[in-house]
Amino acid sequence: MDSKEFKKFREKLNKTQKQMAQLLGVSIKAVHSYEQGWRNIPANVERQMFFLLSRMDGNPKDRKPCWVIKKCPTETKKQCPAWEFQAGELCWFINGNICCGDACMDWADKMKCCRSCKVFKSFF
Numbered sequence: 001m002d003s004k005e006f007k008k009f010r011e012k013l014n015k016t017q018k019q020m021a022q023l024l025g026v027s028i029k030a031v032h033s034y035e036q037g038w039r040n041i042p043a044n045v046e047r048q049m050f051f052l053l054s055r056m057d058g059n060p061k062d063r064k065p066c067w068v069i070k071k072c073p074t075e076t077k078k079q080c081p082a083w084e085f086q087a088g089e090l091c092w093f094i095n096g097n098i099c100c101g102d103a104c105m106d107w108a109d110k111m112k113c114c115r116s117c118k119v120f121k122s123f124f
């Protein structure tokens, strides 16, 4: 997530910088820095931001799980943490999913995969 996207999402959440800092558990200075591009946005902050966006009003809570949308075969599901933890609507939140082949080992790799996925795009 870059600084412009961070600001856009904060505004979408209808939060001031101070409110956003409280929600993210960071200082208001950190929020300023993210929006000015002085600091990179850490993975945990990005994850939290996406989580809040996914819970906004207007996002249906009765979504189909990702394995239904993507028609994952049983063998694939058995290896996938989203299936193991029954988190088909929050699959993008969990690391180690196998949607793009091998399990992504870090958040940045995972986000590259998720950002091109229709499940993720349907939220954001």
Ligand code: SF4
Residues within 6 Å of the ligand: 066, 070, 082, 091, 092, 093, 097, 099, 100, 113, 114, 117, 118, 119, 120
């Ligand atoms: S690529 Fe990401 S958003 Fe898509 S199904 Fe896999 S974990 Fe979910």
